[in-house]
Amino acid sequence: MKYELVIGLETHVELSTESKIFCSCGGHSAANEPNDCVCPACSGMPGMLPIMNKRVVELAVTAGLMLNCEINRYTTFDKKNYYYPDLPCAYQITQINHPICVNGLVNVKTSQGARDIRIKQIHMEEDAGKLVHSGNSSFVDFNRTSVPLIEIVTQPDFRSAEEVVTYLNKLKSMFRSGGISECEEGAMRCDVNISVRPEGSEEFGVRTEIKNMSSFEAIEKAIQYESQRHMDALEYGTEELVQETRRFDDVSGKTFAMRNKETEADYRYFPDANLMPIVIDDAWLEQIKADKPVAVDEKAEEYMAAGISQKEIDLLLSDGKISKLLDDTVALGCDMKDSATWILTDCAGVLSKAGKSFADGVVTAQNLSVIIKMVADGTINRNAGKKVLIAVVEQGADPAAYCKEQGLDRKVDASAIEAVIDGVLAANPKAVEDVKGGKLKAMGALFGACMKELKGAGDPAVIKQLLEQKLAQ
Amino acid sequence: MNKFAVTINGQGTIAVDDTLLIQDAPATAGSRMLEGFTPLFSAEVVDRLQQKGYQIAGKTHVGEFGLDLVGEFSYTAPQQGTLQGAAALAVAEGDVQAALGVDMNGATRRAAALAGVDFLKPTYGTVSRYGVISCAASGEQVGVYAKTAQDVAKIMTDIAGHDPKDGTCLKTETYDYTPAKAEGKTVAVVKNLVAKADDGVKAKVQAAVTALQAAGVTVVEIDCDLFALANTAWQILMCAETCNNVSRYDGVKYGHRAANYKNIDELYVNSRTEGFNFLTKAVILYGSDVLSKNRYKDCYDKSLRVRRVVREAVTKLFGQYDALLTPATFADGYQAYEVTEAFGKVFTESECTALANLIGTPALATQGVQLFGKAFDEAGLLGLAVALEKKGE
Incomplete structure (x- = not known):
């Protein structure tokens, strides 16, 4: 029999805010040592009250807009009760009754074609801390407690592991470029709900949930393993499927049922009386919309x-700062494809060599556009352009002034080059003789002398060609 | 003062209940569970008093998490079951001019009524809860014990007003607590509550009626079943919220940790078994039950809806009357009893008090009776209290 996979995802994404969701501690990325970013509020001491971080609401709404959600103008927080040492209050503040975003839609393109995945809801919540085990002891690190998360819950609309991974990659690039999350290792975690049914059937099969996976590769493997397990059970009766929570073991590549104790908890959700309902009025929503980056x-x-290649597009969109540099450079009148090459090849290379990054802001759209334009109109050649770029990155040079200073901005025509070559040949009779005698090594010395004379101006290919012609005469 | 508290400063004129934090002063909320806990910061109300130049005399014993009748079951008190409202007594005996308490389930008002002093539970959201060892966040509020309405008004003026550190605190910066004129007002005596009280309390209510009439207040009698309804609803909400808020006391981070445990579950269970008293455990179990999946809709959710209905009905009542006069307790005086009976006893007595916690309106215990007013009408209640102080003379 042919079977169809039915998958729904719950994805937790850590938001890029400067402070935690309910206190002014820095986000955990600011922490060096365990419990560096901790205050009485996020360590669950009595007397402290949660104060909502406005930026979290704005980022959650922005994410909702990117995923074509309806924004709930009235949104509230609830408490989820469970005991664990990494949860200092023994409850997590989350949203159950009035989540901030609902009913979204994401288009996912795979080798099987494009399909819409419905988003059930996006809600805001706080992260838990973590335990560090050492010998016979366990230690608690609260740096991550109260770091803001959004959880994106889809409908059971995925039909393959490929769709799931494509969706996750899309979320990742959207959230990175939109400044919502850096989506670095561990900042995006998924619970996968999976069931299998005979193709054409309308009813859902028995569903299992695989908890807490952060690598896309693991997610793909887990789906493959779990769906095969379901199909084997249906086809050959290898086992009886039960609704349960499972975990994926990376080493064996298998999923295992978790103990019932961990899965059958009653979280006793109820409204958090310390946090007043948040009302998102028209003016605020319009402001968030206006600030939203282009999808x-x-x-x-x-x-x-x-004409930019898919690979380059992925690189550009992997970081909001890179795509913004491109957009700004184009806005200053440069060609888009050409600028993309400059950014991804030249700038990236020069920056990395100098131990810097795009985030340092040394390459501005203004500087880059001046260089690109000088090359495009032939004021300088491309090699000289790169030299200017290096000077910009390493010395903070002004591109136009640097060209003038270094004499790079001379437009050289063929006759000027010829004059230089003639001069060089006349000054180096020995080398000319050697070349003519078959010692091609001397050719390099003559070419170098010409280049030196021209101070980097002129197209090296043209110079070389003219030099060869002269010597052949 | 030593009878009632850990003395901090012999020159102090104000005491604060041990449910409020003072930086570097051990805080327990009357519970062994918080043994050894020392806060890193002071409650906003404490900061405000200190900024105004008040000296804090000390921290008064409170019944564990303020859940009992009048503060009789405090871990820090020398003898369990005997102390009746340490802060109220400290004020009554003149050790301090005033004291701050947290009114969560009426223990403060009952203690004040029995000690013969005033306690005002102000309108929800008017006083910062930052630094309160919180139990029932949706109905608890810091209030003031003092001998006279004028003193209550003075301290209230100094502590009330917006605090950005408390998200439930209203934006208003200051409030006027100057006692309003009583003459010409109408007060309704809640007959069905008075009927349930003993003779001593009935006599206090009668004395209050006489005093009000002498001051030119019109006194009428009404029957009102909202108090019983409010008590049941608040019992459910209060227990649920308390169960949740004390769940952070798990022996992991601070406070009491059992000496013997083999794993994390035993650490939790043994620490909490040793740390909480019988009453708190009963509240935790009750609160846990009303929040459970199968009971939530019929208990917790229904109580939220009852809260709305009661609020609407009470708002209507205050369209007709300026205040309601009720007993603060059914029993005139305190009889020592066992902590195992506390849950039922407190529920019975809180029929007089729970309404104000449920819907956030102000209530004032004074001259052994209680006055309920509409939201933000503390000045009206304090004006009536001034009339009561004159005792019809």
Whole structure:
């Protein structure tokens, strides 16, 4: 029999805010040592009250807008009760009754074609801390407690592991470019709900949930293993499927049922009386909309139309700062494809060599556009352009002034080059003789002398060609 | 003062209940569970008093998490079951001019009524809860014990007003507590509550009626079943919220930790078994039950809806009357009893008090009786208290 996979995802994404969700401690990325970023509030001491971080609401709404959600104008927080040492209050503040975003839609394109995945809801919540085990003792690190998360819950709309991974990659690039999350290792965690049914059936099969996976590779493997397990059970009766929570073991590549104790908890959800309902009025929503970066989808299409390759698009959209540099450079009148190459090849290389990154802001759209334009109109050649770029990155040089200073901005025509070559040949009779005698090594010395004379101006290919012609005469 | 508290400063004129934090002063909320806990910061109300130049005399014993009748079951008190409202007594005996308490389930008002002093539980959201060892967040509020309405008004003026550190605190910066004129007002005596009280309490209510009439207040009698309804609803909400808020006391981070445990579950169970008294355990079990999946809709959720209905009905009542006069306790005086009986006893007595916690309106215990007013009408209640102080003379 042929079977169909039915998968729903719950994805936790850590938000890029400067402070935690309910206190002013820095986000855990600011921490060096365990319990560096901890205050009485996020360590669960009595007397402290949660104060909502406005930025969290804005980022959650932005994520909702990117995923085509309806924004709930009235949103509230609830408490989820369970005991664990990494949860200092023994409850997690989350949203059950009035989540901030509902009813979204994401288009996912795979080798099987494009399909819409419905988003059930996005809600805001706080993260828990973590335990560090050492010998016979366990230690608690609260740096991560109260770090803001959004949880994105889809409907059971995925039909393959490929769709799941494509969706996750799309979320990742959207959230990175939108400044919602850096989505670094561990900042995106998934629970996968999976069931299998005979193709054509309308009813759902028995569902299992695989908890807490952060690597996309593991998610893909887990789905493959788990769906095969379900199909074997249905086809050959290898086992009886039960609704349960499982974990994926990376080493064996298998999933295992978790103890019932961990899964059958009654979380006794109820409203958090310390946090007043949040009302998102028109003015605030409009402000968030105005600040929302262009959706990654639209950006990607724009880049593709300019002839930029998919691989380059992925790189550009992997970091909001890179795509912004491109957009700003283009806005200053540069060609999009050309600028993309400059950014991804030249800038990336020069920056990395100098131990810097795009985030340092040494390459500005203003500087870059001046260089690109000088090369494009032939004021300088491309090699000289790169030299200018290096000077910009390493010395903070002004591109136009640097060209002038270094004499790079001379436009050289063929006759000027010829004059230089003639001069060089006349000054180096020995080398000329050697070349003519078959010692091609001397050719390099003559070419170098010409280049030196020209101070980097002129197209090296043209110079070389002219030199060869002269010597052949 | 030593009878009632850990003395901090012999020159102090104000005491604060041990449910409020003072930086570097051990805080227990009357529970062994918080043994050894020392806070890193002071409650906002304490900071405000100190900034205004008040000296804090000490921290008064409170019944564990303020759950009992009048503060009789405090871990820090020398003898369990005997102390009746340490802060109220400290004020009554003149050790301090005033004291701050947290009114969560009426223990403060009962203690004040029995000690013959005033306690005002102000409107929810008017006083910061930052630094309160919180149990029932949706109905607890810091209030003031003092001998006279004027003193209550003075301290209230100094502690009330917006605090950005408390998300439930209203934006208003200051409130006027100057006692309003009583003459010409109408007060309704809640007959069905008075009927349940003993003779001593009935006499206090009668004396209050006489005093009000002498001050030109019109006194009428009404029957009102909202108090019983409010008591049941608040019992459910209060226990649920307390169960949740004390769950952070798990022996992991601070406070009492059992000496013997083999794993994390035993650490939790043994520490909490040793740390909480019988009453708190009963509240935790009750609260846990009303929040459980199968009971939530019929208990917790229904109580939230009852809260709304009661609020609407009470708002209507205050369209007709300026205040309601009720007993603060059914029993005139305190008889020592066992902690195992506390849950039922407190529930019975809190029929007089729970309404104000449920819907956040102000209530004032004074001259052994209690006055309920509409939201933000503390000045009206204090004005009536001034009339009561004159005792019809």
